[in-house]
Amino acid sequence: ETGVTQSPTHLIKTRGQQVTLRCSSQSGHNTVSWYQQALGQGPQFIFQYYREEENGRGNFPPRFSGLQFPNYSSELNVNALELDDSALYLCASSLGIGQGARGYTFGSGTRLTVV
Amino acid sequence: AQSVTQLGSHVSVSEGALVLLRCNYSSSVPPYLFWYVQYPNQGLQLLLKYTTGATLVKGINGFEAEFKKSETSFHLTKPSAHMSDAAEYFCAVSGPPGGSYIPTFGRGTSLIVHP
Numbered sequence: 765e766t767g768v769t770q771s772p773t774h775l776i777k778t779r780g781q782q783v784t785l786r787c788s789s790q791s792g793h794n795t796v797s798w799y800q801q802a803l804g805q806g807p808q809f810i811f812q813y814y815r816e817e818e819n820g821r822g823n824f825p826p827r828f829s830g831l832q833f834p835n836y837s838s839e840l841n842v843n844a845l846e847l848d849d850s851a852l853y854l855c856a857s858s859l860g861i862g863q864g865a866r867g868y869t870f871g872s873g874t875r876l877t878v879v
Numbered sequence: 880a881q882s883v884t885q886l887g888s889h890v891s892v893s894e895g896a897l898v899l900l901r902c903n904y905s906s907s908v909p910p911y912l913f914w915y916v917q918y919p920n921q922g923l924q925l926l927l928k929y930t931t932g933a934t935l936v937k938g939i940n941g942f943e944a945e946f947k948k949s950e951t952s953f954h955l956t957k958p959s960a961h962m963s964d965a966a967e968y969f970c971a972v973s974g975p976p977g978g979s980y981i982p983t984f985g986r987g988t989s990l991i992v993h994p
Binding site for chain 1: 984987
């Protein structure tokens with residue numbers, strides 16, 4: 765069974781630009797969550813998608829948006845990039861919302877640097 | 880809102896010594912609790928989880944944790960540290976049923992293992 769894959773692995777963008785990060789969930793998983801992990805910090809919840817609908821959102825501004833596709837893969841879009849957006853972005857998948865109690869399967873992340 | 884506090888941003892042990900990483904949670908009812916490990920430049924890997932039942936939980940790589948409701952704690956231990964255990968460890972909380980299953984992570988504890 766394949767795990768969670770994220771692309772790209774590294775990215776450098778200029779302040780004010782827009783970026784799209786991609787995530788393929790583990791086979792059979794229909795729920796995808798996105799986290800932002802700043803250097804030296806724990807992951808902070810951005811939002812979660814379940815069956816193509818947003819199921820919850822953390823304390824992030826609207827310029828952070830997402831999508832989930834029928835095959836359960838997902839995108840995270842960030843507009844008007846700021847220097848503080850520099851972080852490791854983690855995608856995690858699970859089977860169903862309630863199955864999050866079993867723990868998530870994480871990808872290796874996308875390292876975004878904003879200059 | 881649920882939260883976890885990890886005591887100590889860094890823990891240093893000698894190879895072969897006991898590992899103890901501390902985590903306290905804040906929740907009005909017993910939640911679901913997790914420990915994840917993150918190796919450099921990688922995503923998070925689930926070590927172990929507590930949902931219901933036995934309060935002593937065994938995980939991968941020889942780690943275990945004990946849920947203590949009276950102390951609102953879920954400390955992670957390993958009898959004998961290996962060099963390969965050097966990593967960042969995150970405690971997380973979610974649930975319980977009827978609440979949000981989206982995990983909230985602590986700030987992490989960096990485990991340093993000396994030869």
